[in-house]
Amino acid sequence: GAGVSQSPRYKVAKRGQDVALRCDPISGHVSLFWYQQALGQGPEFLTYFQNEAQLDKSGLPSDRFFAERPEGSVSTLKIQRTQQEDSAVYLCASSLLRTGEDTQYFGPGTRLTVL
């Protein structure tokens, strides 16, 4: 079946704008992760969902970042009042098991540029 998809693939926002990034995980996958990857760095964990429950949001950098997965499938990462330091690639990954320890399948990412 289809892999993890993310949209948009590219987003340019003016500083102060709100943005919403979408992740469509593989159907039936219980676990969903969001990561932020700055240029030249490894992915940084943002948050984790098990079905619709957000079990770990320890990586969200500020209260401007908000994520949801209301029906346990599609997830949205929202960034309010974007700032230049939010510029990065945002990666979503899903995995089948509720432990989140099995193979994570990553989406292609959304490259966010904040001007």
Place this chain on the structure above:
Amino acid sequence: EDKVVQSPLSLVVHEGDTVTLNCSYEVTNFRSLLWYKQEKKAPTFLFMLTSSGIEKKSGRLSSILDKKELFSILNITATQTGDSAIYLCALRRASGTYKYIFGTGTRLKVLA
């Protein structure tokens, strides 16, 4: 503070060479260590290691974990240009978080 350090940061080799990539870590209550290959955007899974001394192998790639000395290595034999990528190491703790901690990666370039 948990951390993952990968070395070297970058590496250029010729086709046919063998490379060894290193991942050292510090973590409270280790659970698993994973290796990923990132070519353009999405990292793809290579190996998950939980036990010391047991080699995982897939084709020309292999990996092993040393939980006493707190490191893992990823070996690639008979490298090909298609192996050119960033190789990422990630760590997960046993409890209290679902967070994976990634290293900055090793950028490998294989020349024809």
